[in-house]
Amino acid sequence: MSVRVRFAPSPTGYLHIGAARSALFNWLYAKKTGGKFLLRIEDTDLQRSTDESTRSIIDGLEWLGLSYDEELVFQSANADKHRAAANKLVAEGKAYRDFTPKAERNDATVKQGIADRARAHAAEGVDHRSNPFRDLAGEESDKRAAAGEPFAVRLKIASDGKTHFDDMVYGPQEREYSEIEDLVLLRSDGHPLYNLSVVIDDIEMGITHVIRGQDHLTNTHKQILLYQALGARLPHFAHLPLILAPNKGKLSKRKHGEVVSLTTYRDRGFVPAAFRNFLALLGWSPAEGKEVLSVDELIAEFSLEHIHRSPAVFNFQENDPRHWTDEKALWMNAEYIRTMPVDDLLPMIKAELRANKLWREEYDEDDHDWFVSAVQVIRQRFHTLKDFSAQGRAYFSDDFDFDEAAVNKNLRKEPKLKELLPGLADHLEKLDPFNHDTAEAALRGFAEESGVKAGLLINGSRTMLTGQAVGPSMFEVFAILGQKRSVERLRSGVPWFDAMNAVGDV
């Protein structure tokens, strides 16, 4: 039987990186086994589900390159099937109507409420099979239902025995029935609940392997009971270790903000392949040590056996712009930016420049070769796509900012540069041809005849031409910017002439 896996997020917000990783692992498993990867939106919680969120999930998967097979399934569309299944279980005596009035719960205190109730039950000796309606006669139950009395439907779980399954990641698991309450399948308003819906939908969609977060590990036992009650064949289960915050707590948007949202990485200039690669390494590692892996390599290397069981910490420092997300993710992105095939990178840079009004159509036409060579040079030290429009701005526009510290360090510190730089411009202007080597010879010659170190002119030029203190080799910069712009910028004197006497504001 061929593999069918699914990613089943609930559309109650942005796509969380933990969920994105689940999607990735499901997708990789499908590709690895030649199976199908399906997407199901679990929107049964109507109050909290939004179209916007669904949109962002789909966009996020697309951005990561995780395309799904077959039609997108909305769980809410199957509600009737879920209800029918529950009613069938009632008719078969495998589930029962519970006429106990619904207890109101406050979302904020549920966890505490659960613990309190459990403690109280233990103290009073109340067990999970003590529901008074559990063994209500069928006729009586039908009569009360027909009379319009509200009821929830609960699965009737046997008093003795245990469920077990062999998790593909966590190994053999078992749980006593006595630990499991008769779970509610249908709310008293007829609304099907999560455990019922997933099981029915997974059966319906022919899912063979359920790969999801470890937070569902213990729920699996309840779902197995449902599969059995429904007489359905069990899928294989594989649970994934959770991704935690640096303090080993839960990673949540509430507490940690946008670092946990996949779209943040897109918006902050990540190359999708780089982030996908990084995500793949959270909780899984390839058999061989190699960590930078193309999609094809990921697929070839991927196996559930190499997923490990302890939770992974997603390392980042809040309030520190330099370490706003995991350093390894940042490194991975830089690695991709400087080493990936330039043709794959170009469209992303184009989009970035376009968004900042720095794109010119000539870059696709007459100036294409120039554009490629400029990218080849500057991408070497960039970390995100954003850098192309920020630090890289001077390569694409004459309107760029000067870094204050760079101006102080490379220009203001040596007043002689006020004359030297225009002097250098005069020499460069005469060059024919103008290129890396001739520019270097001219600069070094001029430095010697002026009695100054070449480095002084080089660093001064860097700041005059790019506004920055750091960047590629200066002669490469001259070559990229070309003779005309190099000469103009050397003569412009903008950032420091005026500021020398004045207040220092550029």
Added chain:
RNA sequence: GGCGCAUUGGUGUAGUUGGUUAACACGCUGCCCUCUCAAGGCAGAGAUCACGGGUUCGAGUCCCGUAUGCGCUACCA
């Protein structure tokens, strides 16, 4: 409260029939390269493998206990 899962340097991980100085990547430090910053090369710091017992000639690897963290326990998903 109960049940479950986990615990290897700061982080991600390797180590899966128990057997040399616990390996790799990111990060960090230093040196080289050099016009700056990266990249790259070289060198280095950093782990009594959560803790305590036990089994064994020998344990990160097996067993028991403890602690800590996380998850589940709901007419949430």
